[in-house]
Amino acid sequence: MVATTHDVMPDIELYQPTDEANALSLASTLGEDGWLLAGGQDTYGWLKDRNKSPAAMIELTKIDAWKGVRETANGIEIGALTTLTEIINDPLIKSRYGLLSMAASRVASPQIRNVGTLAGNLAQDARCWYYRRGLDCYRAGGNLCYADAPESLNREHALFGQSRCVAVSPSDTAPALVALDATLVISSERGQRRVAAEDFFVGPAVDIEHMTILRPGEILTSVLLPNSWANAEFYFEKVADRNVWDFALVSVAAAMKVSDGTIQDARLACGAVEAKPRRLTAVESALRGKPRNEATANQVASIATQGARPLNYNHFKVPLMENLVKRAIRG
Numbered sequence: 285m286v287a288t289t290h291d292v293m294p295d296i297e298l299y300q301p302t303d304e305a306n307a308l309s310l311a312s313t314l315g316e317d318g319w320l321l322a323g324g325q326d327t328y329g330w331l332k333d334r335n336k337s338p339a340a341m342i343e344l345t346k347i348d349a350w351k352g353v354r355e356t357a358n359g360i361e362i363g364a365l366t367t368l369t370e371i372i373n374d375p376l377i378k379s380r381y382g383l384l385s386m387a388a389s390r391v392a393s394p395q396i397r398n399v400g401t402l403a404g405n406l407a408q409d410a411r412c413w414y415y416r417r418g419l420d421c422y423r424a425g426g427n428l429c430y431a432d433a434p435e436s437l438n439r440e441h442a443l444f445g446q447s448r449c450v451a452v453s454p455s456d457t458a459p460a461l462v463a464l465d466a467t468l469v470i471s472s473e474r475g476q477r478r479v480a481a482e483d484f485f486v487g488p489a490v491d492i493e494h495m496t497i498l499r500p501g502e503i504l505t506s507v508l509l510p511n512s513w514a515n516a517e518f519y520f521e522k523v524a525d526r527n528v529w530d531f532a533l534v535s536v537a538a539a540m541k542v543s544d545g546t547i548q549d550a551r552l553a554c555g556a557v558e559a560k561p562r563r564l565t566a567v568e569s570a571l572r573g574k575p576r577n578e579a580t581a582n583q584v585a586s587i588a589t590q591g592a593r594p595l596n597y598n599h600f601k602v603p604l605m606e607n608l609v610k611r612a613i614r615g
Contacts, residue, residue: 294331297340304349304471308503310342312473315500318342322365323400325392326408335418350505353377359510364403364469364503368457369394371402381509383518383539387460390522392529403504406458406468406484407496410451410559411531412441422448422492434596440533443592443601444558447489450595452556458485459537459553459561460520467508472501478508482553485560495559513539513551517576519612522555523604532556534604538612540576547571547580552612554588554605564588567609581613 296319301307311318319338321327322345330336344350344365351363353374360376368388371377378385391397391405410416410423412431420426431438432450441450461468461481468484470477484496484504498504519538524530535555541548550571552564570584585606592602 294337296338298343299340300343300346302346304347307342307344307347308471308473311503312501314340320344320503322404325396325400326404335416359508359514362402362507364505364507365401368397368400368405380514381464383460383464383520383537384457386520387457387537391456402457402507405455407498407504408454410495411454412451415451423451432595438595439597441595441598442558443594444562445487446593447487448492449488451559453485453495453560454531456522456532456535459535459555461507462553462561462563463537463539463551464509464513465551468504469506470498470502471505482561482563487559516540517542519615521608521611534601534608536608536612542576545575547574547576557601557605576613576615578614581610585610
């Protein structure tokens with residue numbers, strides 16, 4: 285009887301707005317009691333395991349204004365409800381910002397990419413199994429990090445930014461957007477605010493209970509990619525235990541402007557090593573004016589892991605991260 289009860293979905297009110305104004309009004313009115321639903325790939329696991337209990341759900345899939353890819357004077361705008369499959373196949377993204385297409389193609393499986401959205405991939409919660417099991421860790425409002433103890437299973441956890449919590453950002457598309465210098469548009473009844481992709485994500489030292497700056501009443505509605513990084517030289521690689529489904533052990537996204545074999549400018553970000561995409565600004569500085577070759581890659585790769593604090597079972601991430609940075613630099 286207990287198992288049967290646990291497997292039944294909790295009683296939740298469902299709202300299905302069909303326009304922007306209605307969706308933003310509902311988000312504002314319901315506040316913390318309203319759960320935003322797009323593809324639902326992260327949502328239903330939480331509800332099934334009874335570790336999240338929203339009073340109401342706001343399904344956003346009917347709002348066409350927040351879908352699709354549009355060319356703008358300064359680049360392109362991607363609706364946050366655009367599916368990952370659509371991002372992979374869109375000709376504008378593929379031709380100018382292939383880095384994002386590459387990253388999206390490595391998310392989970394084709395079935396999940398067909399319904400999963402860009403916003404959902406960016407805003408998903410931490411995948412630490414201690415947290416997901418419903419334990420009262422710091423991130424869940426408790427006073428302990430179960431993953432940061434001598435006997436803990438923390439092979440997939442953070443190398444950097446561990447402040448009471450050692451969970452990592454699970455998003456594959458986030459490092460690509462940071463490398464592309466994307467801007468995220470956040471909407472609410474009060475209006476819109478625009479933030480750089482790297483500022484959208486927050487570490488536990490800033491906010492222990494949230495992984496992004498989104499607050500009740502706010503909805504991520506679009507992503508802007510600037511012309512300044514269109515048609516750059518791109519590299520994306522994700523290392524996971526399996527090629528499909530699994531979350532990254534470490535990933536790297538790189539955008540470089542190269543002229544006559546010399547790196548004029550570069551933006552690099554790694555995933556799955558911190559609670560947010562880790563921008564490698566020191567590596568970027570070291571690359572400017574250097575040839576894009578094996579020697580440069582070997583010279584600067586170790587800069588990427590300076591300050592790393594491995595846990596008991598994730599020391600392997602240090603050489604893995606350095607090698608991925610080398611591969612990105614030499615192309």
